[in-house]
Amino acid sequence: xxxxxxxxxxxxxxxxxxxxxxxxxxxxxxxxxxxxxxxxxxxxxxxxxxxxxxxxxxxxxxxxxxxxxxxxxxxxxxxxxxxxxxxxxxxxxxxxxxxxxxxxxxxxxxxxxxxxxxxxxxxxxxxxxxxxxx
Amino acid sequence: xxxxxxxxxxxxxxxxxxxxxxxxxxxxxxxxxxxxxxxxxxxxxxxxxxxxxxxxxxxxxxxxxxxxxxxxxxxxxxxxxxxxxxxxxxxxxxxxxxxxxxxxxxxxxxxxxxxxxxxxxxxxxxxxxxxxxxxxxxxxxxxxxxxxxxxxxxxxxxxxxxxxxxxxxxxxxxxxxxxxxxxxxxxxxxxxxxxxxxxxxxxxxxxxxxxxxxxxxxxxxxxxxxxxxxxxxxxxxxxxxxxxxxxxxxxxxxxxxxxxxxxxxxxxxxxxxxxxxxxxxxxxxxxxxxxxxxxxxxxxxxxxxxxxxxxxx
Numbered sequence: 001x002x003x004x005x006x007x008x009x010x011x012x013x014x015x016x017x018x019x020x021x022x023x024x025x026x027x028x029x030x031x032x033x034x035x036x037x038x039x040x041x042x043x044x045x046x047x048x049x050x051x052x053x054x055x056x057x058x059x060x061x062x063x064x065x066x067x068x069x070x071x072x073x074x075x076x077x078x079x080x081x082x083x084x085x086x087x088x089x090x091x092x093x094x095x096x097x098x099x100x101x102x103x104x105x106x107x108x109x110x111x112x113x114x115x116x117x118x119x120x121x122x123x124x125x126x127x128x129x130x131x132x133x134x
Numbered sequence: 135x136x137x138x139x140x141x142x143x144x145x146x147x148x149x150x151x152x153x154x155x156x157x158x159x160x161x162x163x164x165x166x167x168x169x170x171x172x173x174x175x176x177x178x179x180x181x182x183x184x185x186x187x188x189x190x191x192x193x194x195x196x197x198x199x200x201x202x203x204x205x206x207x208x209x210x211x212x213x214x215x216x217x218x219x220x221x222x223x224x225x226x227x228x229x230x231x232x233x234x235x236x237x238x239x240x241x242x243x244x245x246x247x248x249x250x251x252x253x254x255x256x257x258x259x260x261x262x263x264x265x266x267x268x269x270x271x272x273x274x275x276x277x278x279x280x281x282x283x284x285x286x287x288x289x290x291x292x293x294x295x296x297x298x299x300x301x302x303x304x305x306x307x308x309x310x311x312x313x314x315x316x317x318x319x320x321x322x323x324x325x326x327x328x329x330x331x332x333x334x335x336x337x338x339x340x341x342x343x344x345x346x347x348x349x350x351x352x353x354x355x356x357x358x359x360x361x362x363x364x365x366x367x368x369x370x371x372x373x374x375x376x377x378x379x380x381x382x383x384x385x386x387x388x389x390x391x392x393x394x395x396x397x398x399x400x401x402x403x404x405x406x407x408x409x410x411x412x413x414x415x416x417x418x419x420x421x422x423x424x425x426x427x428x429x430x431x432x433x434x435x436x437x438x439x440x441x442x443x444x445x446x447x
Contacts, residue, residue, distance in 0.1 A: 053303035
């Protein structure tokens with residue numbers, strides 16, 4: 001029944017993460033893991049909603065988000081296709097960013113922040129910068 | 135575009151009891167609407183008013199632009215599934231489909247037969263011998279087989295086990311995708327509503343406490359935790375939905391259309407479940423203690439608290 005489908009979605013209601021974001025994250029993760037690569041077709045909206053009982057607009061919203069990120073593109077009447085491969089290469093590309101973060105974490109600890117404190121600061125700053133972008 | 139459901143100052147009384155009070159709604163078409171609230175809040179009444187089973191005692195309601203139950207054309211456009219998925223126990227599944235075909239001008243026999251086959255049900259079986267999940271699926275098949283533009287479902291999954299519930303919702307969402315059917319469904323299972331709904335209505339003690347698109351609702355509500363203070367000390371423009379205090383700490387749930395300003399508080403988004411519970415509790419405490427409602431709840435939940443109290447007693 002699942003032949004021809006490249007990936008399958010799931011939803012965890014307990015995470016508190018919006019359902020559309022969970023789908024976005026699962027596609028991104030599949031790209032990072034190499035489960036999806038350029039040219040693959042994502043499940044159609046109908047396939048997703050009949051599989052995991054989810055609002056079709058949620059799936060459309062997730063796919064639009066991925067499209068905005070340049071990861072997928074819709075082919076009208078056919079479906080949504082992966083346009084970019086996110087392999088290990090992308091993590092390597094961002095190594096300088098990772099090193100900056102590690103250095104920042106060192107400074108935060110030196111300033112007396114504990115892990116929960118660091119997490120709280122990171123989460124709230126992430127949210128604020130996300131809201132500013134909108 | 136014509137609204138899926140429009141209500142203006144809609145009210146319903148059964149004798150002296152108010153089942154629905156001053157209900158004003160304007161739901162755009164193409165939505166899957168979740169209707170949530172405690173037992174006796176007025177959910178079934180609203181669905182019966184929308185299907186034309188009941189006529190309001192005050193105010194107006196229209197579904198897809200017309201008065202509910204006004205003529206066969208309107209009846210064909212609206213499907214209604216009453217609580218506990220009623221079927222005729224002594225009639226077979228095939229009989230139910232035949233009944234559907236005779237009674238509904240837009241009946242789609244091919245769809246109904248496909249659905250029954252998909253469910254692996256024997257058409258000759260009597261409906262009384264079906265399990266709860268199968269009965270609900272048969273009732274949904276008949277309701278969807280008439281090809282309505284909107285399906286009104288009163289707690290359709292309440293009595294189903296988790297697997298049957300998922301199966302039911304899968305089929306419901308399939309109808310939404312394939313035919314663009316709009317849906318209004320009541321349920322106590324917020325995790326289900328969170329999956330399938332993109333519009334939410336919270337009803338408590340006969341009044342609408344919250345109504346809107348899920349995305350907008352979750353984006354505009356925040357939980358703020360800070361040192362103890364009065365709601366009045368919060369920045370202007372925040373509508374306080376609920377406030378609780380300890381000796382040192384205050385926790386507010388606020389609604390703000392603009393992004394929350396930065397300040398000496400921790401802020402986070404609420405899950406749909408927490409949000410719904412907050413509105414239910416706020417309405418509840420407003421009803422129980424009308425004297426303190428002005429300070430502990432904001433204008434949305436606090437409005438009309440005296441009448442809420444009347445109903446609660």
